[in-house]
Amino acid sequence: MYIRDIIQVLEAFAPPSYQEHYDNAGLIFGNPDAAVTGVLLTLDATEAVMDEALEKGCNLVVAHHPIVFGGLKKITGRNYVERVAIKAIRHDIAVYAAHTNLDNVRGGVSAMMAARLDLQHTRVLAPKRELLRKLYTFAPVADAEIVRNALFAAGAGHIGQYGECSFYHPGTGTFNGAPGTDPYVGQPGERHHEEEIKIEVIFPAHLEGRVVSAMLQHHPYEEVAYDVVKLENAYAEVGSGLVGSLPEAMDEMDFLRLVKERFLTGCVRYTPLRNKKVKKVALCGGAGSFLLKQAKAAGADAYISADFKYHEFFDAENQLIIADVGHFESEQFAVDLFYHILTENFRKFAPLKSTINTNPVNYL
Structure with missing residues (x-):
């Protein structure tokens, strides 16, 4: 198992595109192609947590709070952020953070x-707004269901608690293939009229590549006509x-x-x-x-x-x-969420929860 495999699972649950503009979620230190020796889960990647990772043989620390928010112009060890950076790099410990993207999902x-x-x-x-896209495409009647099912399988067509949502509308498409083309129907050099179905589906923006790829793979036409439109709608599932x-x-x-x-x-x-x-x-x-x-x-x-x-x-x-209730207290269960996500996806791999209480606030 590689660090990139862990990241892929975490980002499938909390896509980086869901983070706020000021945030720095993602892989902060480390090589995503390195093999995983162990994963330590924490709210904050502090110096004590890095020492714990070393002690327990973990080369990946997954934290809720990014240890680096702004750019580091110098790394001299003058503060805890720089000291964590030095320790992580020196000992090949990768640090990954899922912050406001984990808040917003x-x-x-x-x-x-x-x-x-x-x-x-x-x-x-x-x-949140502007996180949704709508795809329009046109398929011959006999193949429309195949295309639509491929779009659903790629993650399109979810609206709230409803899945497989789409809109069908019949119409007639025309095309004239240039010499050397191999049209699915009709002949090159002749205008062809084809009864088609217009398919409309909605999907989260971060799935655009997967959705378009699925459509192209299952669409019978040599050249596929389609539009992807950015929506202003609020995305009820993210925010x-x-x-x-x-x-x-x-x-x-x-x-x-x-x-x-x-x-x-x-x-x-x-x-x-x-x-x-x-x-x-x-x-x-x-x-x-x-x-x-x-x-x-x-x-x-x-x-x-x-x-x-x-x-x-x-x-x-x-x-x-x-x-x-306090900042740490409101977010402390993010560690349990990380643990659930990883153990559900890697049944033969056990991440460790940090035993370090990173809360900097004490109560008398």
Whole structure:
């Protein structure tokens, strides 16, 4: 098994194209063609984690947070980022990060948070736009189903919880093959009229190469007419945060105690209570104050996230309860998600969860 095999599986779940513009997800250090001796899973690739990887014979560290966000102009060991870089390179340890792409994917970090509270009927709180494409192509009637099935198999045709979505429309196509062509129907040098089916399917942008390749492989024509169009639509399956419902409505303090217990945190900072039951809950891993407006618009009774500043607590305006559980605490279960993804795809390979608590915040 090679490092690239691990990366391929992780990026099939959380495509790099889903990350935010400021992010640096992906392979940060290392050779993707190196054989894997062991994989260590962590939230942060700290110096202590690198030492643990060395001790356990792991040459790949998979982290949620990228150890390098901006460019490194010098690597002299003057801070922990540079010291990790030196240690990784010196000992041939690859470091890979899945960050905001893992946050934005439907079953990602926020889904792990939702599972801690048994939230039901969840949906993405702030879906991302411009991640969808639509393919139009035209196939002879007898071959249209073959082409359509190939598109479905390549990942096209999913809308929300529905699969194999497409649109068929009959029409007549014309073409005139130049000398030397080998048309599927008709003769070179003669205009041919063919009863065709127009096929329309939608697909995520990162699958474009695979979808177009499948169409070309299964289409009978020597030259295939098709269009790929960028859509402005929000992609309901990808975006920041989730909102869902508790199995039963809870008193506010009972809810906050549950949050503290389930997120294994030493402190929950929260806004004034509203003397109402908590039923609908919004949440987002990491620094999530930017989603407060969406949480209120969704009608959430509580919003669980981290890194709220003092004045941002006022923005709740008694419309919901903000529950700040801490950055590490909100994202710690990303390690369990990494473990699940890899063990599901590599049944005879066991990644290791780091035993290092990388949380830089302590509570008295």
